[in-house]
Amino acid sequence: MKKRQRIRNLILLLSFLLFPVTQFYFSPYLIIWGASQGMITASFFTFAVFLFGSLFVGRAFCGWVMPCGSFQELCFQVNDKEPKTGKLNLLKFVIWVPWLITIFVMALLAGGYKRVEYFFAMDHGISVSNIYAYIIYYGVLLLFLLLSLIFGKRATCHYICWMSPFMIIGRKISNWINLPSIRLKSKKENCVQCGSCRKACPMSLEVNKMVTEKNMENSECILCGKCADVCPKNVITMYFGRL
Ligand code: SF4
Ligand code: SF4
Structure with a gap:
């Protein structure tokens, strides 16, 4: 295995081990709860980082640091079939748009955002700090596991992820104005299929x-x-730059 993939696997493993600490930083629910009280919570900042960060790194967050991605890649050991994709990839936007509208409406009803409570609903910044949080933690893992077992590799990323639309939109903007970003390029003539x-x-x-x-x-x-990293002919290269 190439060094880059060993590093990636190590980061993903650490990220998964830290998931009991970081889970609420990715919470789709806490951002709504916070908005209903005029509060900016941790996940608000996380999603903002995904949107702006993706201008320069695309969806590398998903590939390199996300604990949910890490857990799904562990599930490859049990089911590594390819999920049906194509138009089904749009399912996540069907979930994302009403969710985003809900946050917006809640913030409006609360009279706008008035304060920042970064560690809201956490204990000293730790997400899983009581028995109820454990139930949520294992509930989320169970959801990812079931989707992986039923549909296949990284099914959560394809179908229901509420975070990837921020990065997909960020990436589209990045490409549109041709910002320097992490990208792939290939030498078609060297490919042996x-x-x-x-x-x-x-x-x-x-x-x-x-x-x-x-x-x-x-x-x-x-x-x-x-x-x-697996290409025997070094056809594909990752680089940081413009299109
Ligand atoms: S195309 Fe390459 S870089 Fe992109 S997700 Fe697949 S393996 Fe990773
Ligand atoms: S691994 Fe490399 S040579 Fe093989 S199909 Fe992909 S790009 Fe072509």
């Missing part, structure tokens, strides 16, 4: 087709670099 990149892709993307079509941009790509 062995299919290793496609097999290795945790997001089940048709990477070999992306290479053939000379279009390495895909809104579901989490910039994990696995395709680049």
